Amino acid sequence: MSDDIRGLTARLADEPNSLAFLELAEALRRRGQLDAACKVARGGLSRYPGLADAHDLLARILSDMGDLAGAFDAWSTALQLDPIRAAALKGVGFLYFRAGDVAAALDHLQRAAEADPDDSSIPAAITRLRSEARSHTTPTRANGTPSQPTPAKPPATPFDGIEGGEQGFLLVDGNGLRLSGTLRKSSGEDASDRVAAQLAGVSREAARATRMLGLGPWQSIAVESTDGHLFLAAPTAETVLLTARDHSLPLARVGMLADRASRAARAWLEAMG
Numbered sequence: 001m002s003d004d005i006r007g008l009t010a011r012l013a014d015e016p017n018s019l020a021f022l023e024l025a026e027a028l029r030r031r032g033q034l035d036a037a038c039k040v041a042r043g044g045l046s047r048y049p050g051l052a053d054a055h056d057l058l059a060r061i062l063s064d065m066g067d068l069a070g071a072f073d074a075w076s077t078a079l080q081l082d083p084i085r086a087a088a089l090k091g092v093g094f095l096y097f098r099a100g101d102v103a104a105a106l107d108h109l110q111r112a113a114e115a116d117p118d119d120s121s122i123p124a125a126i127t128r129l130r131s132e133a134r135s136h137t138t139p140t141r142a143n144g145t146p147s148q149p150t151p152a153k154p155p156a157t158p159f160d161g162i163e164g165g166e167q168g169f170l171l172v173d174g175n176g177l178r179l180s181g182t183l184r185k186s187s188g189e190d191a192s193d194r195v196a197a198q199l200a201g202v203s204r205e206a207a208r209a210t211r212m213l214g215l216g217p218w219q220s221i222a223v224e225s226t227d228g229h230l231f232l233a234a235p236t237a238e239t240v241l242l243t244a245r246d247h248s249l250p251l252a253r254v255g256m257l258a259d260r261a262s263r264a265a266r267a268w269l270e271a272m273g
Helices: 003-014 020-030 034-047 052-065 068-081 086-098 102-115 121-137 192-198 202-212 251-272
Strands: 169-173 178-182 220-224 229-233 239-245
Touching: 003 020, 020 034, 020 052, 034 052, 052 068, 052 086, 068 086, 068 251, 086 102, 086 121, 102 121, 102 251, 169 192, 178 192, 178 239, 178 251, 220 251, 229 251, 239 251
Parallel strands: none
Antiparallel strands: 169 178, 169 239, 220 229, 229 239
16 A cells, blocks of 8 residues: 555544545545545545535546446536536546547537636547547548538437437427427326427526526526436527436436437427428
8 A cells, every 4th residue: 555545544534524535536546446446435425425526536436447327427416516627528528429429529528628728638639539520421432532421311300319219308399389209108108299288488487487586598407306307408499308217317317318419409400490
């Protein structure tokens, strides 16, 4: 055991409620002692569940351990606590890239660059990511020169390729008309149109409420319950997107899923004209 780890361990033993667990867990992570690092980080989080630094640290440890789903959840929680945390934005961007969602990866990296303009590694990662995306999408002629790509038709649904597909998403216009998506009761009965009708005007009411409270423009509404988690967002000024998932999926992850679906819905609406 190195002197720094020994000293931090002794300090944490003497002061169990101190923040020394952050330094100790990071030191263990750097030495490759990931199980011990994870144990220390989780122990600290049990005392400081609202500390973004601790969730960010746990995410890095879990990422090193190969637990990408756990890392995603931990970084998502860190971003709930600190929405402009560059390290967490970079981490989530990396995970989206690993999952093949280049658009979401670039979005998070660009937000990270805005949050920490002094981090030169972020623009470099954005450039590399864009270069890789172009190399996979630019068609070429027989002589190897780039050709004009054939305009792509808009997908039938904005939610193709997103976890859950159509089910659990509901895109509605301002009049309560369902534009895309499906919501079903636990019995299997389709409740999409009835829920869509109930959502008519909800964007205007949310904007009115936040304006009266002096909170500025609304961005999303999250509802957590024992029966399920709901996330409401506005892809455009005229539409509302409802994301519904089982309560077993952490609310932070539902929020990230809703964010991805909202961007996809906005692009779909633009492509549909």
